[in-house]
Amino acid sequence: MLLICLPLLFVARQAQAWGFFGHRLLNRLAVYTLPPGMIGFYKANIDYLTVNATRPDSRRTIVPGEAPKHFLDVDRYGDSAEFKLPRKYADAVARYGEDSLLRHGIVPWNVVSMKNQLTAAFKAKDTDRILSLSADMGHYVADACVPLHTTRNYNGQLTGQRGIHGLWESRLPELLSADYDLFSGKAEYLERPSDAIWAAVIRSHAAVDSVLRFEKQLTAEYQEDQKFGYEQRGSQTVRAYSRDFSKAYHARLNGQVERQLRYASALIGDFWYTCWVDGGSPDLNKLTRQPSETEKQRLDREARETAAAPAVAAPGHDE
Numbered sequence: 092m093l094l095i096c097l098p099l100l101f102v103a104r105q106a107q108a109w110g111f112f113g114h115r116l117l118n119r120l121a122v123y124t125l126p127p128g129m130i131g132f133y134k135a136n137i138d139y140l141t142v143n144a145t146r147p148d149s150r151r152t153i154v155p156g157e158a159p160k161h162f163l164d165v166d167r168y169g170d171s172a173e174f175k176l177p178r179k180y181a182d183a184v185a186r187y188g189e190d191s192l193l194r195h196g197i198v199p200w201n202v203v204s205m206k207n208q209l210t211a212a213f214k215a216k217d218t219d220r221i222l223s224l225s226a227d228m229g230h231y232v233a234d235a236c237v238p239l240h241t242t243r244n245y246n247g248q249l250t251g252q253r254g255i256h257g258l259w260e261s262r263l264p265e266l267l268s269a270d271y272d273l274f275s276g277k278a279e280y281l282e283r284p285s286d287a288i289w290a291a292v293i294r295s296h297a298a299v300d301s302v303l304r305f306e307k308q309l310t311a312e313y314q315e316d317q318k319f320g321y322e323q324r325g326s327q328t329v330r331a332y333s334r335d336f337s338k339a340y341h342a343r344l345n346g347q348v349e350r351q352l353r354y355a356s357a358l359i360g361d362f363w364y365t366c367w368v369d370g371g372s373p374d375l376n377k378l379t380r381q382p383s384e385t386e387k388q389r390l391d392r393e394a395r396e397t398a399a400a401p402a403v404a405a406p407g408h409d410e
């Protein structure tokens with residue numbers, strides 16, 4: 092019997108915030124928040140946006156500089172840093188130096204940069220860029236909504252809770268999201284996109300304490316063999332947090348995962364919508380409705396390269 096330790100597998104592939112399941116779900120949900128001027132084009136490409144929601148994680152091993160775009164360890168910068176860090180990337184670079192910023196993650200600054208790029212793609216009426224940037228931006232916005240993407244203790248490795256990253260962002264939604272109400276209403280225009288993504292980071296970071304504390308409390312109530320169990324995944328038997336433990340943790344979090352998923356899907360929709368408006372609200376019905384052959388080939392090539400890349404840890408949020 093082949094035994095694989097699932098929490099360790101998750102660690103080796105850190106920073107897949109929300110896991111594949113969550114990222115795909117979020118880009119898909121965000122499409123339904125869009126106004127009539129956008130929804131037709133996005134629905135026509137919903138499979139593209141869903142499948143490519145996870146591409147930024149896949150390319151972490153082959154694209155230098157990709158890894159820091161997915162997180163921000165705000166607690167590296169001292170108390171309440173999420174309220175004080177410079178909102179402009181250039182100001183942050185001037186204060187901390189780029190090396191240090193890249194080491195501790197840049198997710199909110201990256202989302203603002205993506206916002207400018209997607210706005211430009213709408214202005215240029217460039218279908219390939221609109222789709223590619225929308226898929227990527229959905230990923231990074233979603234990452235900012237994961238509490239453990241805002242702390243240096245991102246996998247509980249500093250507090251004896253190794254594996255909690257995958258538990259919160261993958262195990263819980265995969266096991267328990269069927270009953271969630273994820274309807275998040277209509278996309279809203281963001282007057283200040285930078286403030287909006289920093290608000291997401293602030294909100295995520297505020298949740299870190301309960302994410303860690305509740306797991307610790309529950310662990311004290313469970314025997315090791317109750318906390319973990321073995322499950323069949325295809326032809327493999329894997330060690331995973333037990334269903335009992337996962338459900339109890341989920342209950343103690345009192346809807347937190349569901350609230351963060353709903354918040355993230357709404358925020359992705361808000362960003363896409365804001366880029367479209369700032370890009371001059373182009374008539375998307377007049378655009379080519381599908382990605383070009385060149386774009387499809389580029390994606391195929393990237394997929395082949397990431398599949399062939401050795402599974403080395405990328406810097407930051409990897410162990």
Ligand SMILES: [Zn+2]
Pocket residue numbers: 106107108147148161230234
């Ligand atoms: Zn990510």
